[in-house]
Amino acid sequence: TPSTPSNFLRAIIEEDLKNGKNDGRVYTRFPPEPNGFLHIGHAKSICLNFGLARDYGGRCHLRFDDTNPGKEDPVYVNSIKEDVQWLGFDWGEHLYHASDYFERLYAFAVELITKGKAYVCSLSAEDMRLYRGTLTEAGTNSPYRDRSVEENLDLFARMRAREFPEGTHILRAKIDMASPNMNMRDPALYRILHQEHQNTGNAWCIYPMYDFAHGLSDSLEHITHSICTLEFADHKPLYDWILDQLDVPSRPRQYEFNRLNINYTVTSKRKLKTLVENDVVGGWNDPRMPTISGLRRRGFPPAALRDFCERIGVSRSDSCVDMGVLENCVRENLDAAAPRAMAVLRPVKLIIENYPEDKEEFFELANHPKNPEMGSRKVGFSREIFIEAEDFMENPPGKYFRLSPGREVRLRGAYLVTCQDVLKKSDGTIKAVICTYDPESRGGDAPDGRKVKGTLHWVSARHCAQAEVRLYDRLFTVESPGKEADFLTQINASSLEVLTDCKVEKSLTQASPEARFQFERQGFFCADRHDHEPDRPVFNRTVTLRDSWAK
Ligand code: ATP
Ligand code: MG
Ligand code: MG
Numbered sequence: 406t407p408s409t410p411s412n413f414l415r416a417i418i419e420e421d422l423k424n425g426k427n428d429g430r431v432y433t434r435f436p437p438e439p440n441g442f443l444h445i446g447h448a449k450s451i452c453l454n455f456g457l458a459r460d461y462g463g464r465c466h467l468r469f470d471d472t473n474p475g476k477e478d479p480v481y482v483n484s485i486k487e488d489v490q491w492l493g494f495d496w497g498e499h500l501y502h503a504s505d506y507f508e509r510l511y512a513f514a515v516e517l518i519t520k521g522k523a524y525v526c527s528l529s530a531e532d533m534r535l536y537r538g539t540l541t542e543a544g545t546n547s548p549y550r551d552r553s554v555e556e557n558l559d560l561f562a563r564m565r566a567r568e569f570p571e572g573t574h575i576l577r578a579k580i581d582m583a584s585p586n587m588n589m590r591d592p593a594l595y596r597i598l599h600q601e602h603q604n605t606g607n608a609w610c611i612y613p614m615y616d617f618a619h620g621l622s623d624s625l626e627h628i629t630h631s632i633c634t635l636e637f638a639d640h641k642p643l644y645d646w647i648l649d650q651l652d653v654p655s656r657p658r659q660y661e662f663n664r665l666n667i668n669y670t671v672t673s674k675r676k677l678k679t680l681v682e683n684d685v686v687g688g689w690n691d692p693r694m695p696t697i698s699g700l701r702r703r704g705f706p707p708a709a710l711r712d713f714c715e716r717i718g719v720s721r722s723d724s725c726v727d728m729g730v731l732e733n734c735v736r737e738n739l740d741a742a743a744p745r746a747m748a749v750l751r752p753v754k755l756i757i758e759n760y761p762e763d764k765e766e767f768f769e770l771a772n773h774p775k776n777p778e779m780g781s782r783k784v785g786f787s788r789e790i791f792i793e794a795e796d797f798m799e800n801p802p803g804k805y806f807r808l809s810p811g812r813e814v815r816l817r818g819a820y821l822v823t824c825q826d827v828l829k830k831s832d833g834t835i836k837a838v839i840c841t842y843d844p845e846s847r848g849g850d851a852p853d854g855r856k857v858k859g860t861l862h863w864v865s866a867r868h869c870a871q872a873e874v875r876l877y878d879r880l881f882t883v884e885s886p887g888k889e890a891d892f893l894t895q896i897n898a899s900s901l902e903v904l905t906d907c908k909v910e911k912s913l914t915q916a917s918p919e920a921r922f923q924f925e926r927q928g929f930f931c932a933d934r935h936d937h938e939p940d941r942p943v944f945n946r947t948v949t950l951r952d953s954w955a956k
Pocket of ligand 1 (some may be wrong): 435437439445449450632665672673
């Protein structure tokens with residue numbers, strides 16, 4: 406029995422298994438169209454489909470739903486494969502393309518025509534719309550609806566044979582122009598497109614519509630449970646109608662679930678593509694993007710995304726999930742998994758007057774406060790230290806426990822230091838903070854047990870490296886981008902802050918790309934997958950330590 410929580414889809418599957426349906430098989434599929442990068446909404450569908458197959462001993466196919474030449478690209482095909490694998494799922498042998506079925510789909514179309522269930526319609530697009538009717542008004546039969554089977558077969562063959570320009574003929578199902586469901590009013594099955602296809606090249610100039618290709622592809626692959634989002638509920642009668650007319654190898658069933666929406670972002674490939682094309686972001690994998698590759702580059706662990714998809718669950722009502730829920734999954738994962746390190750993002754120099762100039766020493770600091778198995782590292786210390794500029798105030802308000810003139814603080818794991826003086830530049834800004842240290846406080850505690858409230862992170866000037874750190878904030882200023890205005894006018898202008906003069910522990914230069922850390926007191930960070938190099942370290946802030954957006 407599966408360990409994961411139950412939901413209505415599991416209930417359906419368990420009922421089917423109990424009744425011996427589909428010979429006890431559970432075959433699902435994840436069917437992306439390769440017209441963009443996958444986003445967090447797709448992650449929900451991936452976790453759901455691959456998760457069901459895993460838990461019921463079935464299999465999940467990765468199928469490229471590539472029936473729209475022109476919009477599709479091998480770049481997208483590759484990114485989709487990479488993202489599914491990175492999320493932790495494996496389609497094994499079961500990688501398919503709807504376009505691999507073009508010949509068989511064509512044969513199914515011929516079968517429909519032969520059965521008098523489809524016809525070639527030669528109305529213009531504009532007339533098609535008029536004949537279709539409206540939600541409150543029945544449609545009108547096309548004047549081409551009663552073409553003979555022979556004429557339809559001939560025209561359809563000639564459509565394939567490149568005899569006609571685009572838009573002159575389409576193949577339509579012959580169903581019911583008065584149906585209250587618009588999808589059933591003689592929907593289009595095939596259209597002419599004189600376009601090259603990324604998988605089939607110039608082999609075809611007619612291409613099947615989604616509704617025709619999808620259910621038949623499911624059948625050809627012996628899919629049992631074809632799971633899609635709720636907006637396809639209206640298409641289900643057509644899905645069933647097509648399969649019921651034809652002599653198909655298997656009879657899949659469609660089930661719908663609620664799509665994932667997250668606030669302060671968009672989960673629509675079309676909108677994400679607009680962001681890329683308008684240079685609002687640096688690309689599909691910009692760490693501010695809700696794409697899988699963007700979240701990956703941001704430092705989100707795949708296990709955190711899987712955990713999130715599980716927690717939000719599936720239902721049949723649409724809702725919007727708070728971005729904080731996703732970020733909390735990431736915090737929880739990284740709190741346990743990420744080694745600690747020290748990095749000073751906005752450095753100010755601290756000089757320890759009474760520490761010998763030529764001396765250095767090394768402190769053994771634990772990589773994780775709760776997990777000794779993660780080991781320790783040596784962190785160098787010397788007379789000149791960098792601390793965070795905001796950790797010093799010349800004239801502090803009450804309850805400020807960090808450094809200020811006369812005040813003593815702890816340098817994490819090293820010594821207690823007391824501020825004696827401040828050196829200023831000619832423009833009045835701080836050049837250096839002058840301190841003395843208590844040599845008896847090695848390791849960070851005073852032998853006399855005096856209380857020191859503030860603990861600061863630090864790096865030694867002689868033992869650190871310069872790094873670039875990228876801080877990210879939400880991409881949009883409003884909860885529901887696009888709802889009240891054009892989403893492009895609701896971009897958060899300060900969603901990216903690049904700090905180029907950060908000081909990090911030297912060991913961090915050796916971090917491999919994508920390695921994740923907690924920078925003490927600052928948040929979780931990862932070495933940038935593409936830009937990080939030992940002599941040019943670049944870290945992305947994945948998430949802050951606390952939810953700064955919580956109300
Ligand atoms: P988009 O609307 O972003 O373009 P799509 O549905 O057109 O997405 P597909 O490539 O067709 O993109 O999606 C592949 C699968 O992912 C489909 O089964 C679809 O239902 C599912 N999916 C897409 N978006 C979401 C979402 N936000 N939540 C859950 N599942 C989704
Ligand atoms: Mg789609
Ligand atoms: Mg879409």
